[in-house]
Amino acid sequence: MPHLHEKKIKKLELMANRLRQHVISMVATAKSGHQGGALGMADVLTVLYFHELRHDPKNPEWENRDRLILSNGHICPIRYAAMAEAGYFPVSELGTLRKLGSRLQGHPERLRLPGTETTSGPLGSGLGQAAGMALVAKMDKKKWRVYCATSDAEHEAGIHWEAVLFAGKNRLDNLICIIDRNNIQIDGDTEDIMPLEPLHAKYEAFNWHVIECNGNEIADVARALGEAKKIHQKPICIIAHTIPGRGVSYMENNFLWHSQPFKPGQAEEALGELKEIEKKLKKEHTK
Numbered sequence: 001m002p003h004l005h006e007k008k009i010k011k012l013e014l015m016a017n018r019l020r021q022h023v024i025s026m027v028a029t030a031k032s033g034h035q036g037g038a039l040g041m042a043d044v045l046t047v048l049y050f051h052e053l054r055h056d057p058k059n060p061e062w063e064n065r066d067r068l069i070l071s072n073g074h075i076c077p078i079r080y081a082a083m084a085e086a087g088y089f090p091v092s093e094l095g096t097l098r099k100l101g102s103r104l105q106g107h108p109e110r111l112r113l114p115g116t117e118t119t120s121g122p123l124g125s126g127l128g129q130a131a132g133m134a135l136v137a138k139m140d141k142k143k144w145r146v147y148c149a150t151s152d153a154e155h156e157a158g159i160h161w162e163a164v165l166f167a168g169k170n171r172l173d174n175l176i177c178i179i180d181r182n183n184i185q186i187d188g189d190t191e192d193i194m195p196l197e198p199l200h201a202k203y204e205a206f207n208w209h210v211i212e213c214n215g216n217e218i219a220d221v222a223r224a225l226g227e228a229k230k231i232h233q234k235p236i237c238i239i240a241h242t243i244p245g246r247g248v249s250y251m252e253n254n255f256l257w258h259s260q261p262f263k264p265g266q267a268e269e270a271l272g273e274l275k276e277i278e279k280k281l282k283k284e285h286t287k
Contacts, residue, residue: 004222010285012218016046017278020247022081028267030098036244036257038078040182047221049082057087060114066144067117067133071126072151073107080104088115124157131167134175145174153185156194167235168207175235176228182244184255203237215240247274
């Protein structure tokens with residue numbers, strides 16, 4: 001990937017903000033959806049779609065594309081927003097989120113929307129699918145990589161840890177697992193419900209290379225992804241520390257916004273805050 005210079009960082013920050021605005025508008029229009037995790041992962045998805053992934057929006061089935069698996073499929077509004085801005089489908093289609101007959105369902109459906117790679121739903125299942133793809137790439141001597149975004153709470157599922165064992169045993173260094181470490185889930189704090197720490201050490205014990213980053217800093221996400229591609233003989237885990245609801249003050253770090261319909265005026269307030277951030281970024285961009 002090209003060097004991430006300061007001008008490109010500012011451009012990506014503006015894109016992440018635009019994606020966050022799309023998420024608010026989509027969920028408000030649908031009157032349901034998952035805002036918290038989607039807003040928190042906006043920077044990671046921005047770096048992936050607009051800097052890191054080898055992909056072709058005009059040819060979603062391109063054989064040599066990198067694969068992105070969204071195991072935590074409920075945050076799909078941010079993926080849909082990124083895909084639309086990247087050119088997979090018209091931005092106007094974002095307004096059909098969760099509508100009957102729409103390609104943009106509450107969890108991605110592979111057969112409905114080219115470019116989504118898998119149909120998600122049961123948390124914990126994505127890493128196993130990603131590991132299988134990575135093994136196929138190794139067997140066929142292909143150079144594409146598999147990226148798998150996961151939530152932290154889905155680490156409560158045993159099937160996820162089976163995939164961790166499998167990937168470590170098979171030394172799948174073309175597999176990069178990105179954990180959205182936002183410390184919340186639908187009914188509270190992850191460490192209160194089912195403690196995950198020491199998460200870093202657990203992955204290392206299963207023969208993974210572990211990188212930690214600030215998942216809400218474009219440059220640090222890019223650094224982590226760049227480092228991941230230099231690792232050999234081990235799968236890579238990136239623990240991306242994020243703030244759920246990032247960019248909207250009343251949502252940040254509040255587990256209730258894992259998924260909650262907007263009350264009158266709340267979506268407008270959220271969009272207002274994000275537009276103020278956009279103005280600030282544009283002002284910095286012109287310096």
